[in-house]
Amino acid sequence: LAKTTQPISMDSYEGQEVNITCSHNNIATNDYITWYQQFPSQGPRFIIQGYKTKVTNEVASLFIPADRKSSTLSLPRVSLSDTAVYYCLVALHHGSGNTGKLIFGQGTTLQVKP
Amino acid sequence: GAVVSQHPSWVICKSGTSVKIECRSLDFQATTMFWYRQFPKQSLMLMATSNEGSKATYEQGVEKDKFLINHASLTLSTLTVTSAHPEDSSFYICSAPILPGQPQHFGDGTRLSIL
Numbered sequence: 001l002a003k004t005t006q007p008i009s010m011d012s013y014e015g016q017e018v019n020i021t022c023s024h025n026n027i028a029t030n031d032y033i034t035w036y037q038q039f040p041s042q043g044p045r046f047i048i049q050g051y052k053t054k055v056t057n058e059v060a061s062l063f064i065p066a067d068r069k070s071s072t073l074s075l076p077r078v079s080l081s082d083t084a085v086y087y088c089l090v091a092l093h094h095g096s097g098n099t100g101k102l103i104f105g106q107g108t109t110l111q112v113k114p
Numbered sequence: 115g116a117v118v119s120q121h122p123s124w125v126i127c128k129s130g131t132s133v134k135i136e137c138r139s140l141d142f143q144a145t146t147m148f149w150y151r152q153f154p155k156q157s158l159m160l161m162a163t164s165n166e167g168s169k170a171t172y173e174q175g176v177e178k179d180k181f182l183i184n185h186a187s188l189t190l191s192t193l194t195v196t197s198a199h200p201e202d203s204s205f206y207i208c209s210a211p212i213l214p215g216q217p218q219h220f221g222d223g224t225r226l227s228i229l
């Protein structure tokens with residue numbers, strides 16, 4: 001499973017756009033990139049998943065360059081409630097023959113200030 | 115709404131007690147579920163893969179006789195911490211994908227405190 005590297009922490013202010021970059025130099029051809037959010041004493045919550053280029057949903061965007069060795073999670077106009085730990089994971093799709101297990105890195109603790 | 119449910123959400127018990135944690139998939143069948151452990155200020159650590167109808171697959175360093183996993187139905191996996199001691203106190207979380215190839219959904223975790 002590809003190892004991921006993220007900044008340990010980031011600070012931002014309400015209303016700003018936050019970009020969290022994740023490095024995954026050893027990503028394999030069949031690997032997908034998935035981001036999760038975790039609040040204290042809760043399980044991780046799925047944010048977004050992508051394979052290449054750009055993916056956007058109602059809460060975030062995911063930018064993936066052509067070489068796929070990194071990815072950037074973009075959170076538009078963050079609020080205090082976005083303060084959480086964000087995890088970037090790289091893994092085979094469950095349906096690709098892999099068991100689907102996920103190996104979590106250290107994650108990025110985002111602190112949003114008023 | 116929640117698609118993976120854990121019970122209990124919090125348990126406190128005496129050292130030497132065995133504790134069972136349930137993980138249920140709601141409105142979908144999960145042939146595979148995953149169990150994680152998370153210590154304060156740390157990331158999630160995968161403990162084992164729970165397979166319906168067969169033995170669980172444990173990660174290196176996880177004692178299978180200490181952490182018993184049973185996946186007897188397509189909607190329920192249980193983790194039993196046997197003869198729990200204070201060092202087993204942690205936050206235990208389960209997950210499952212709704213469909214193969216889809217992202218996993220996580221339960222809200224179980225806070226285990228051993229006195």
